[in-house]
Amino acid sequence: xxxxxxxxxxxxxxxxxxxxxxxxxxxxxxxxxxxxxxxxxxxxxxxxxxxxxxxxxxxxxxxxxxxxxxxxxxxxxxxxxxxxxxxxxxxxxxx
Numbered sequence: 001x002x003x004x005x006x007x008x009x010x011x012x013x014x015x016x017x018x019x020x021x022x023x024x025x026x027x028x029x030x031x032x033x034x035x036x037x038x039x040x041x042x043x044x045x046x047x048x049x050x051x052x053x054x055x056x057x058x059x060x061x062x063x064x065x066x067x068x069x070x071x072x073x074x075x076x077x078x079x080x081x082x083x084x085x086x087x088x089x090x091x092x093x094x095x
Contacts, residue, residue, distance in 0.1 A: 011074045012067035019060030019081065026053045049092045056084045 030050045032039075060081035066072040 005070060008070060008074055009068055011077070012064045015064035015067060015077060015081075016061055019057045019064060022060065023054050023057035026050045026057065030054075046092070049088065052088045053085070056081055056088060059084060 029045065030047065033044065033047075033050075063072060063077040063081060067074065067077040
């Protein structure tokens with residue numbers, strides 16, 4: 001049993017790191033769009049997509065913390081943020 005708890009804690013740390021990087025990247029992109037509008041970009045991501053991606057990252061961090069506290073299963077903890085991310089990307093690219 002200690003092996004399972006260690007694996008879930010490691011999964012929680014990895015999820016927090018990935019989601020934290022995802023939030024940082026989207027906030028940095030939003031900041032660059034606001035502070036440097038004179039830079040010409042090939043493609044600009046709409047603001048609502050950046051906000052939804054940030055919210056997905058925050059939910060991922062929250063599920064990672066829940067996984068660290070052993071209150072959540074690994075599968076549920078990873079699948080819900082992935083499903084949210086895929087849904088946002090699908091809506092962005094196909095509508």
